[in-house]
Amino acid sequence: MGGVRVLVGTRKGAFILRSDEKREQWDVQGPLFGGWEIYHMKGSPVDPNRIYASQSGGWFGQVIQRSDDGGETWQPVGNEFIYDGVPGTHQWYDGTQHPWEFKRVWHLEPSLSDRDTVYAGVEDAALFRSTDGGQTWHELSGLRKHGSGPTWQPGAGGMCLHTIVIDPSNQQRMYIAISAAGAFRTDDGGETWQPINRGLRSEFLPDPDAETGHCVHNLAIHPSRPDVVFMQKHWDVMRTDNAGELWYEISGNLPSDFGFPIAVHAHEPETVYVVPIKSDSEHFPPDGRLRVYRSRTGGNEWEALTEGLPQSNCYVNVLRDAMAVDTCDPCGIYFGTSGGQVYASANSGDSWTAIVRDLPPVLSIEVQTLP
Amino acid sequence: MIRVVLPAHLRGLARISGDVLLEVPAPVTQRSVLDALEQRYPMLRGTIRDHVTKQRRAFVRFFACQEDLSHESPDAPLPDAVAAGQEPFLIIGATAGG
Numbered sequence: 001m002g003g004v005r006v007l008v009g010t011r012k013g014a015f016i017l018r019s020d021e022k023r024e025q026w027d028v029q030g031p032l033f034g035g036w037e038i039y040h041m042k043g044s045p046v047d048p049n050r051i052y053a054s055q056s057g058g059w060f061g062q063v064i065q066r067s068d069d070g071g072e073t074w075q076p077v078g079n080e081f082i083y084d085g086v087p088g089t090h091q092w093y094d095g096t097q098h099p100w101e102f103k104r105v106w107h108l109e110p111s112l113s114d115r116d117t118v119y120a121g122v123e124d125a126a127l128f129r130s131t132d133g134g135q136t137w138h139e140l141s142g143l144r145k146h147g148s149g150p151t152w153q154p155g156a157g158g159m160c161l162h163t164i165v166i167d168p169s170n171q172q173r174m175y176i177a178i179s180a181a182g183a184f185r186t187d188d189g190g191e192t193w194q195p196i197n198r199g200l201r202s203e204f205l206p207d208p209d210a211e212t213g214h215c216v217h218n219l220a221i222h223p224s225r226p227d228v229v230f231m232q233k234h235w236d237v238m239r240t241d242n243a244g245e246l247w248y249e250i251s252g253n254l255p256s257d258f259g260f261p262i263a264v265h266a267h268e269p270e271t272v273y274v275v276p277i278k279s280d281s282e283h284f285p286p287d288g289r290l291r292v293y294r295s296r297t298g299g300n301e302w303e304a305l306t307e308g309l310p311q312s313n314c315y316v317n318v319l320r321d322a323m324a325v326d327t328c329d330p331c332g333i334y335f336g337t338s339g340g341q342v343y344a345s346a347n348s349g350d351s352w353t354a355i356v357r358d359l360p361p362v363l364s365i366e367v368q369t370l371p
Numbered sequence: 372m373i374r375v376v377l378p379a380h381l382r383g384l385a386r387i388s389g390d391v392l393l394e395v396p397a398p399v400t401q402r403s404v405l406d407a408l409e410q411r412y413p414m415l416r417g418t419i420r421d422h423v424t425k426q427r428r429a430f431v432r433f434f435a436c437q438e439d440l441s442h443e444s445p446d447a448p449l450p451d452a453v454a455a456g457q458e459p460f461l462i463i464g465a466t467a468g469g
Contacts, residue, residue, distance in 0.1 A: 035380055059430045059464040060380055060418040076384060076414035080422045 002370055004326050005070065006334055006355070007051065008342055009038035009364035014053060016071045017355050021328050023346040026355045032074065033065065040107050040321055040364045043070075047115040048368050052134055054105040054120070062104055064120075064134050077134035081105070081122055084141035090124065091153035100124045100144070107321060109164035112171055119190075121161035125152060125178040127190060140190035143176070148195060148212045155179035155215050155234075162320055163219045167226040175229060175244065180215040183231065185244050196244025200233060218320040220262045222269035230272050230299070232262040232320070237274055239299050250299025255286045261323035265348060266331040270298040273325075273333060273349060275318040283338075284315035292335070294349050308352035309343065316341070321364035328369055336362025373404055374459040381419070381462070385412040390459060399454040401433060402445040419462060434461040 006017040013031030032038075036055045044050040053065040053074070062081065065074045081102045092098035103123040111117035116133040126144045128137040143161075152159060160179055167173035172189045175196070182197040200214045215234035222228065231238040231247065236257050238247045251257035256276040265271035272295045278286045285291060290309040293302040316337035326332040333345045340359035343352045375391040382388065393407045402425070409416045420427050425445065427433070432441045436450045436458050452458035 034383070057380065059378070059428070060384075061428060063384060063414070063418065079417045082423065 004328065004332065005043070005048075005368040005370060006324075006342065006344070007041040007043065007053075007071070007364075007366040007368070008336055008359065008362060009041050009053070009321075010336075010340070010360040010362050011037055012360035014038040014041055014055075015356070015359060017342065023326075023328070023332055023344060028356055029071065031360075032071075036063070037104075038363065039104060040366070042108050042110055042366045043368045044110040044115040044118075045112050046110075048370055050110070050115045050133075052108045052110060052118050054108055056104040062102070064105065064108075066134050078130065078136050081120070081128055081137050082139070083126060083144070084139040088144070089150060090159065091151055093154065097150065100126070102126075103158065106160045106162045107164055109166060112166055112168055119164050119166075119174075121164050121176060123158045123160035124154075125159045125161040125181060127161055127164070127176060129190065140186075142191050143184060143186070143193045146184070146193050146195070148181070151212060152178065152181040153213075163216070165219050165221055165229070167221075168223045169226050173226070173243070175219055175221075177216040177219050177231075179217070180213060180234075182212045182214040183216050183219065183244060196240070197247070198245065199240070199247030200238065201236070202234065204234075217260045218262045220264045220272075222264045225269045228269065228298075230262050230264060232259050232274055234258065234280060237262065237299065250295070252295070252300035252302055254293055254302050255291075255304075259318075260320040261318055261335065263323045263325050263333065265333075266325050266327040267329065268296070268331075268348075271296050271348070272299060273323065274302075275323065275335065277317060283317040288313050288315060290314040290316065290337075292333070292345075292349055292352075305345075305349045305352070307350065308345075308354075319363055321366075322362050324365045324367040326367045326369045332367070334365050334367055336365045338362065372456045373399060373407070373453065374456055375404065375408060376459045376461045378462060378464045380464060381415060384414055384418065387412070392456075397454070399449050400446050401440065401443065401449065404449065404460055405445075430465040432463040432465050434463055435459070 003020040008015040013034040015030030018027045039054045041053040049070040051067040055063040087100035089097035105120045107121040109119040120128040127140045163177035165175040184193045217232045227243045237251045239250045240247045259277045263273045289311045292305040316339040323335040336342045338361045342355045372392045373395045
C-alpha cells in the first residue's frame with residue numbers, strides 16, 4: 001500500500017489525511033467524532049492499522065476509540081481511569097492541597113513491540129497502561145507517588161502528563177513530561193521514576209534550579225540515539241546527551257525560545273525543528289511571520305524555514321503535540337495550527353504547503369509512514 | 372417501555388438514531404433507567420455519570436415532563452408519565468461554554 005497517513009486531532013473532531021509517498025495529493029477523511037475534542041491519535045508501530053484516539057469533552061468526559069483498519073472504522077473501548085489507591089493531593093493555584101482528579105487523556109503512546117499495549121498520559125498528571133488494546137487501564141502509580149507529587153501544580157493548561165517517549169533500544173526506559181512538574185525517567189518499565197531536570201532553569205520558580213516544577217512543553221528523540229533528548233521548555237530549548245542526567249541550553253539564535261512542539265528529523269539525528277512563539281502570553285509567531293526553525297547542528301545554530309508559510313499577519317499557535325515527522329526519504333515534516341491549517345513539507349522543511357486550511361483548531365498531529 | 376432521548380454526542384457514540392426504548396423494571400428511577408441504558412450501550416458508561424460514584428456529570432441534565440430532575444435523588448421515582456412511556460426521559464448536555 002505505502003504512503004503516508006496524517007492523524008489530526010482537533011477541537012471539534014478528528015481528521016485523517018492520506019497521500020502516497022510523493023505527498024503531493026491528499027485525501028481528507030473527517031470529521032470523525034464530530035463535536036468532541038480529540039486531544040491525540042496515534043497508530044501502533046507494530047500494526048499501523050491499529051490506531052488509538054483520545055476523545056473527550058466537557059459534557060460527557062473521556063472516551064477512548066480504537067481502529068483496527070487504519071481509521072476506516074472505530075469502536076469505543078475502555079474509558080475507566082481510576083487512580084491507584086488513595087489519589088492524594090497536589091498543590092493548587094492558591095497554594096492549598098487539591099485532590100487528584102481525572103479530567104482527560106492528553107497523549108496516547110502505543111508500545112513499540114505489542115499492538116495491544118498502549119500508554120496514556122492524563123490530567124491530573126498520571127501515567128496509565130493498557131495491555132488489552134485499550135479495554136482496561138491501570139495506573140503506573142510509581143510516578144504519581146514519587147516523593148515530589150504533592151508539590152506539583154497545574155500550569156495554565158492544567159496539570160497534564162502530555163509527553164511519553166519510549167526508548168526503542170530499551171523499552172524499559174521511558175521519558176515523560178508534565179506541566180508543570182518537569183521531566184521524569186523510568187528505567188524499569190514504569191515501576192519507579194526519577195526527576196530528570198538538572199540543568200533546567202525556570203525564572204518563574206522561587207528556586208529557578210529546583211528539582212521539579214519546571215514547565216516542560218515537549219520532548220523528542222531520534223531512535224538511533226535515545227540518550228540524546230531534545231526539549232522545548234516554557235522558555236528555552238534544551239538538550240541532554242545522557243538521558244536527562246544534565247540538560248544544557250541550545251536556544252542559540254532563535255528569535256524566541258518560547259514554543260510548544262519539538263521534533264527530530266527521521267534520518268538526521270542532529271536535525272531538530274521548533275516553532276518559536278513570541279512569549280508565554282502572546283501565543284503567536286514573532287512579527288506575525290510563521291517560521292519553523294531548523295538546526296542541523298543539534299541546536300544553537302538555527303535557520304528560518306519560510307517558503308510556503310505565511311510571512312505577514314499570521315497569529316496562530318502550534319501546540320505541543322501538533323508537529324510530527326514521517327520516515328520517507330526525504331523526510332516529511334507536518335504541523336497543525338490553532339487556525340486549522342495543516343502544513344506539510346516533503347523536503348525536510350525547505351518548503352511547505354497547506355494540506356488543509358480550515359479545520360477546527362488543531363490539537364495534535366501524528367504521522368504514519370505505511371509499508 | 373421507557374423512552375430515553377439522548378443528546379447528539381451520545382447518539383453518535385452509541386450509534387443510535389432516534390429515541391431509545393428500554394424495558395425497565397419498577398420502580399422506575401434515574402438509577403434504574405441509567406443502569407438499563409448502560410447495560411444495553413456499554414460505551415455510554417462514564418459519559419453520563421461517574422463510573423464509580425454514579426454521580427451525574429456536572430454538565431449533564433435530566434429533564435422530564437417539563438421539569439428539571441437533575442437534582443432529584445437518583446432513587447426517587449420518575450414521573451408516572453415517564454414510567455408509563457407516555458413522556459420521554461431527556462438526557463441533556465447543559466448549555467455551557469457559549
